[in-house]
Amino acid sequence: MKTQKAIGFIVLAGAGLFSLSLATGAWAADMPDAADAAEMADMAYTNKLVDTCTQCHQRDGDSDDPNMPIIGGYSAAYIISSMTAYKNEVRSCPEIEYISDHKKVEKTDMCRISKELSEDDIAKLAQYYASKRFRRANQSFDLELARKGQLIHERDCEKCHSEGGNLASDDAGILAGQWMPYLKQQFFAFYAEKRQLDKKMKPKFNKLDKTEIEALLNFYASRGGL
Numbered sequence: 300m301k302t303q304k305a306i307g308f309i310v311l312a313g314a315g316l317f318s319l320s321l322a323t324g325a326w327a328a329d330m331p332d333a334a335d336a337a338e339m340a341d342m343a344y345t346n347k348l349v350d351t352c353t354q355c356h357q358r359d360g361d362s363d364d365p366n367m368p369i370i371g372g373y374s375a376a377y378i379i380s381s382m383t384a385y386k387n388e389v390r391s392c393p394e395i396e397y398i399s400d401h402k403k404v405e406k407t408d409m410c411r412i413s414k415e416l417s418e419d420d421i422a423k424l425a426q427y428y429a430s431k432r433f434r435r436a437n438q439s440f441d442l443e444l445a446r447k448g449q450l451i452h453e454r455d456c457e458k459c460h461s462e463g464g465n466l467a468s469d470d471a472g473i474l475a476g477q478w479m480p481y482l483k484q485q486f487f488a489f490y491a492e493k494r495q496l497d498k499k500m501k502p503k504f505n506k507l508d509k510t511e512i513e514a515l516l517n518f519y520a521s522r523g524g525l
């Protein structure tokens with residue numbers, strides 16, 4: 300009797316192990332593993348963050364409003380540095396009127412928006428927009444002014460805004476194909492010292508007169524493709 304019982308136990312234990320390993324196999328095939336699940340939760344979280352930007356910058360950051368900068372395709376480093384500047388209020392935050400979901404005109408600004416975000420949120424958003432393509436705005440420009448602007452750009456700006464202001468990896472924004480009204484506002488903000496200028500950009504920038512600025516704006520509106 301004793302021996303039989305012992306054998307029965309071993310067989311049962313063996314069957315138990317077998318069915319357990321089968322179950323594990325089926326579970327592994329049908330369900331994402333822990334790493335995939337974490338990645339999916341991360342994506343869902345990032346998408347929620349992006350929802351709060353879409354009203355003004357569009358889903359892919361290719362804003363169709365000339366007063367809202369296109370941010371899809373910018374480098375992550377540039378997005379992080381601008382959002383941090385807004386968060387710390389070292390960059391001016393013009394108030395923005397927008398139509399809310401409740402069809403009411405509401406006001407906000409980039410400083411208030413950035414203050415609600417953690418460093419990690421900003422990094423996630425930066426990664427998201429950096430993975431998109433920069434869709435250059437289609438806007439009219441004056442060809443003669445653009446040609447003048449190209450010469451000024453090559454003399455004073457190309458060093459840091461290379462390929463006619465087209466290169467995201469310069470970490471200095473993308474000027475070629477950015478909305479002209481937005482860029483114009485940034486020129487004024489630099490002048491009025493409401494936005495900090497790169498130390499080396501300052502002397503080049505401050506010597507520009509009004510017509511040279513107009514010329515540069517028209518060159519960037521031509522998307523650097525004259």
Ligand code: HEC
Binds near residue numbers: 392
């Ligand atoms: C209500 C409209 C609105 C919302 C919502 C909004 N933005 Fe903006 N954003 C703007 C405007 C307008 C500017 C330009 C402000 C200025 O003149 O500095 C701007 C500027 C920026 C810039 C700087 C662009 C540059 O070329 O330097 C970044 C980056 C940016 N926003 C990211 C975001 C992100 C990320 C979100 C969501 C968390 C967001 N914005 C939500 C309107 C908005």
Ligand code: HEC
Binds near residue numbers: 380
């Ligand atoms: C020594 C390098 C350097 C030079 C030269 C330079 N820039 Fe810049 N520029 C930068 C950097 C860095 C930034 C990003 C600043 C920031 O993070 O706020 C920038 C940002 C800008 C922006 C804001 C872009 C945005 O998306 O908001 C404009 C506009 C601009 N530069 C125009 C010019 C023009 C026009 C010239 C030539 C007259 C020029 N820059 C020369 C380094 C330079």
